Amino acid sequence: MGFWSSVFTIVKKDLVLELQGKEIVTTNCFFALLVLVVFNFAFDMSALEIKKSAAGLLWIAFFFAGSLTMNQSFLHEKENDCLSALMLAPLDRSSIYVGKMIVNLILMMLAELMIITIFIFLFNVNVMERFFWQLASLLFGTTGFIIVGTLIAAISVNLRAKEILGPLLMFPVVVPVVIAAVSFSDGLINGESMEGLYAWLKILIAFDIIYLVVSLLVFEKLVEE
């Protein structure tokens, strides 16, 4: 099987699994929504203040929800030792990583778009005014987060304290993504000009490329027995 066809097979397999249970997207959305509600009470903000901190609120909700998604992605492979079966399958091992990553990306983006829609209704702040740029920030920010998250999920699934160690290992590493994605979204929501904002996009893209390369190099070594 070629690289991309095996990636496609893995993506299809995981999406079918998700469509049957709909576990991840629903829990993601609900969890992120709860985070937003808690923030609303914790900070007690006026409409103007919400506009100023909307990007931060949303991204924190995404990151928390995302760390749950990451944990799930290799967990169900652990049941019945499916991961070993995947390793035995005659396909390029990095295609497993890429497949898992794409699935996580699709699930996260779906959840994010739903959360943003709910956010707009609940808080009456249109965060998607500059739609395509905001979409770019979501895409590149989430990709960076997921590239690292999927790699770390492959590690933490084999550990005793898997639920807690995944986020613990992931959050310090994705700090550049947190900073750049929040600043970029924030600039877009609060009407800053694009000249100043390109730098953030550059960081996000650089992070994505560097970590994709590192992860692809490392993943094969990580899973081989």
Add this chain to the structure above:
Amino acid sequence: MRFIEKYLSTITLVMTAIAIILVTASIYLIFMVAPLEKVMGFPQKIFYYHVPIAITCYLSLFICFVASCMFLWKGNLKWDGVAASGAEIGVILATLMLISGMLWGKPVWGTYWTWDPRLTTSFILWLIFLSYFILRSQPNNEVLRAKYSAVIGIIGFVDVPLVHWSVKLWSRGIHPVIDIDRDSTGIHPEMLTALKVSFAAILVIFILIFSIRVRYSFLKSELQNGIEHSQVE
């Protein structure tokens, strides 16, 4: 290699003696010879140890990064021992760097902590390598532990420039930078001598501790292998 092993205790002893001499000399130079800084006054003396510790810390974590790469490439567990040693000493040095920086910051900046790019980068690096140790405490299998920690050692160190780049854009720094090349406006020559001697002192102490720590991890794995062998027999 055998020569080094034979005379290791002597080498360690000599290195310790050199370290003691250098530390004593640097303390003398810092407090007796180097002039008092005009604006900052006495707290500036922390700088003579803060800077060498910071540089040695990055060196140590870089060793961890290289050894992690080597482990994933070659699969020899000895590299894991080197990586763990580098990370361990790196974290200790990072802690010292953060503490000494905070002690300096309080009288000079009026606050222990500010989210300046350099401070934030060091802090994030410290967090990453702390998580490295939490990870190391987890798997019981030696090879798995080595693999996992090598991955974190690599992605953690690769993160440093990215963190620095993003934090630099995010906030303007107030951390001082000293330009040693310009002799007129830079640093007083006696201050520079004190800095060089304390740098040598920290470096010798680092090499000393690092070699002892690496030897410890080698001996430990040899011992474990020996125990496993005797159990098999």
